[in-house]
Amino acid sequence: MTDTDLIQDIDASLEQSDDELEDDLPELLGRMEGQTEDLVREYPETFGRVVARMETMDIASFVSENPETADQFQELLWAGMNVLVESSPEVKESIDDDITVTFEADDCPMAGHLEVDGTEQTMTGGAGTLDDPMLEITGPADTLVGLIVGRVDPIQGFMQQQYQMDGPVHKGTRLAPIMNSLSDQVPASAES
Amino acid sequence: MRLTDDQTAFRDELRTYLETEIEPIVDEADRNGPMTRDELVGYLEDLQELGIGFTPDTVHRYFGDVWRFVIASEEISRVWPSLNVALQMSFPALFVRFAADETRQAMLPKLEANRCIGCLAVTEPEGGSDTAHPNTVARKDGEEFVLNGEKVWVGNAQIADVALVIARDASEDAQDMFLVDRANADFETEEMNKLGWKGVPNGRMVFDNVRVPVENRFSTIFGDAIADGHDISEIVPFPESVSQLFFEHKPLNVMFSFMRTGMAFMAVGIMQAAFDDALAYAQDRETFGDPIAQHQLVQEKLYDVRAAIEASRGLSRRAAEALVEGDSDARLLSSLAKGYACEQSIEATSDALQVLGAAGLDLENRMERYYRDARVMTIPDGTTEIQKLIVGKELTGMSAY
Numbered sequence: 387m388t389d390t391d392l393i394q395d396i397d398a399s400l401e402q403s404d405d406e407l408e409d410d411l412p413e414l415l416g417r418m419e420g421q422t423e424d425l426v427r428e429y430p431e432t433f434g435r436v437v438a439r440m441e442t443m444d445i446a447s448f449v450s451e452n453p454e455t456a457d458q459f460q461e462l463l464w465a466g467m468n469v470l471v472e473s474s475p476e477v478k479e480s481i482d483d484d485i486t487v488t489f490e491a492d493d494c495p496m497a498g499h500l501e502v503d504g505t506e507q508t509m510t511g512g513a514g515t516l517d518d519p520m521l522e523i524t525g526p527a528d529t530l531v532g533l534i535v536g537r538v539d540p541i542q543g544f545m546q547q548q549y550q551m552d553g554p555v556h557k558g559t560r561l562a563p564i565m566n567s568l569s570d571q572v573p574a575s576a577e578s
Numbered sequence: 579m580r581l582t583d584d585q586t587a588f589r590d591e592l593r594t595y596l597e598t599e600i601e602p603i604v605d606e607a608d609r610n611g612p613m614t615r616d617e618l619v620g621y622l623e624d625l626q627e628l629g630i631g632f633t634p635d636t637v638h639r640y641f642g643d644v645w646r647f648v649i650a651s652e653e654i655s656r657v658w659p660s661l662n663v664a665l666q667m668s669f670p671a672l673f674v675r676f677a678a679d680e681t682r683q684a685m686l687p688k689l690e691a692n693r694c695i696g697c698l699a700v701t702e703p704e705g706g707s708d709t710a711h712p713n714t715v716a717r718k719d720g721e722e723f724v725l726n727g728e729k730v731w732v733g734n735a736q737i738a739d740v741a742l743v744i745a746r747d748a749s750e751d752a753q754d755m756f757l758v759d760r761a762n763a764d765f766e767t768e769e770m771n772k773l774g775w776k777g778v779p780n781g782r783m784v785f786d787n788v789r790v791p792v793e794n795r796f797s798t799i800f801g802d803a804i805a806d807g808h809d810i811s812e813i814v815p816f817p818e819s820v821s822q823l824f825f826e827h828k829p830l831n832v833m834f835s836f837m838r839t840g841m842a843f844m845a846v847g848i849m850q851a852a853f854d855d856a857l858a859y860a861q862d863r864e865t866f867g868d869p870i871a872q873h874q875l876v877q878e879k880l881y882d883v884r885a886a887i888e889a890s891r892g893l894s895r896r897a898a899e900a901l902v903e904g905d906s907d908a909r910l911l912s913s914l915a916k917g918y919a920c921e922q923s924i925e926a927t928s929d930a931l932q933v934l935g936a937a938g939l940d941l942e943n944r945m946e947r948y949y950r951d952a953r954v955m956t957i958p959d960g961t962t963e964i965q966k967l968i969v970g971k972e973l974t975g976m977s978a979y
């Protein structure tokens with residue numbers, strides 16, 4: 387099976403209802419494993435549409451029902467973000483500090499992390515927590531995914547108490563513009 | 579706790595100003611009822627020279643130094659509590675610096691000229707203490723929010739240029755605040771009269787389809803300012819130790835902790851004024867051939883008032899220290915100090931009034947004002963009952979409200 391088949395299948399699933407998409411997603415994610423970054427790089431629009439669909443999906447219930455795919459689901463998200471950072475000078479420019487963050491959902495078993503390197507101007511994320519992160523973000527899975535893909539504004543969401551953050555406040559305020567510049571690059575959110 | 583030379587000089591200069599400019603007029607000014615806008619602007623001008631106020635040049639020296647803030651609260655309240663309230667409640671004016679263009683254009687020159695009066699509109703006719711569930715709602719309509727609702731008892735309501743209004747943001751189904759500037763959006767106000775704090779205007783505010791730009795939503799003001807590279811201490815000019823508590827206690831709660839610590843010192847100032855008058859009176863007034871200070875039961879009253887002052891001042895200083903240190907107990911201690919000192923001020927002014935006998939009730943005498951002003955202290959900014967519930971939650975991790 388080729389990449390094109392996989393992309394066609396993803397595109398076809400994206401046409402379906404949320405329930406049907408949620409049924410298909412574990413298998414699709416499984417097929418993407420190992421080549422997620424390449425796929426995102428080659429088919430940014432498809433990735434953008436996946437991100438857009440996450441806005442309507444109930445992520446907590448999806449992850450709770452498919453715990454084994456939670457990591458793959460995050461890998462897709464983070465791979466997309468990693469590619470965006472690599473390819474966008476705006477995001478790179480906004481990175482001027484070292485920041486490590488752990489994201490932990492409080493309504494389903496989902497945890498992820500982000501490492502921002504000010505010197506290298508890189509930002510990499512993945513599933514699983516870090517040992518000693520500078521910042522810890524907790525909240526509903528929908529909100530956390532929203533933060534990563536730009537649907538939830540980091541400062542506004544915090545001020546409105548949509549999620550909690552722990553750690554030094556100045557690191558949190560440095561992270562916010564970086565996350566914002568990243569989400570500006572997500573194809574779906576750039577379109578809307 | 580020892581004041582630095584700078585803080586001592588600040589206190590002494592403030593005392594001199596209050597003794598020479600406010601003390602001679604305070605009785606009449608308070609009797610005349612709520613101060614006018616022009617009168618408040620006049621006082622703000624004087625206070626700015628002492629480093630007190632919310633103009634961009636001044637606010638960092640004032641809010642940026644917890645000790646200066648609490649010294650001001652105690653000292654001003656020793657002479658005229660209403661002036662302290664009118665001053666403190668104007669703080670939302672400082673947020674015009676990062677608000678929408680139309681608000682900045684209308685209000686920033688006023689703020690810079692120290693003529694922008696603010697107010698904080700939280701309390702609603704239904705709901706009262708239950709501030710987390712406002713009935714006032716902000717609905718998004720294009721690039722604007724449309725505000726509808728009613729607020730009561732708001733300090734400075736009638737004379738304010740800008741109001742920071744707590745409302746439910748219907749677009750996010752979350753609680754937020756909205757900065758309404760009166761040059762671009764009007765609202766109705768109506769004076770509300772009360773037992774004490776006679777010199778400060780309090781009022782009802784009615785928001786009837788009031789439109790504000792999206793950029794005047796408080797969380798957006800914050801977000802935009804940070805995205806523009808401003809430091810958090812520029813937006814809310816607290817010391818870094820205080821803004822460090824923003825994550826742990828939430829920004830709005832930290833603001834409340836700050837203001838409540840000021841309220842605790844305000845109660846101390848009122849008690850101190852009542853005590854000074856009672857002590858002087860007791861040494862002067864004679865009954866049964868002796869100064870009443872000679873009678874043991876009068877000495878007991880002086881003991882009780884002095885004990886209330888020392889205990890309240892000590893606790894209030896502990897709350898201020900917690901803010902200075904960014905201590906995670908800051909919220910607990912500010913509520914403890916506000917609750918305790920304000921309750922003590924009722925007892926203490928009542929005892930001090932008793933020392934004066936009928937003279938204490940005489941409307942020509944200040945003591946009755948101290949008593950009325952103290953009686954108000956346990957209700958605004960969270961009633962004593964609410965302070966107890968906050969402390970309870972901080973202690974147990976369980977919320978009873």
Ligand SMILES: Cc1cc2nc3c(=O)[nH]c(=O)nc-3n(C[C@H](O)[C@H](O)[C@H](O)COP(=O)(O)OP(=O)(O)OC[C@H]3O[C@@H](n4cnc5c(N)ncnc54)[C@H](O)[C@@H]3O)c2cc1C
Pocket residue numbers: 667698699700701702705706707708729730731732733734772775780954957958959960961962963964967978979
């Ligand atoms: C002089 C003055 C100035 C003010 N300034 C402002 C201002 O600038 N801005 C503003 O927004 N508001 C202001 N307020 C309003 C003030 O904050 C409220 O009055 C206060 O929060 C209490 O609300 P309420 O009066 O509706 O009492 P309610 O909430 O109706 O409470 C009535 C009684 O029930 C008790 N109670 C309520 N709930 C509980 C509970 N869960 N457990 C135990 N006891 C409870 C209260 O402690 C109180 O004793 C001011 C009020 C006054 C009097």
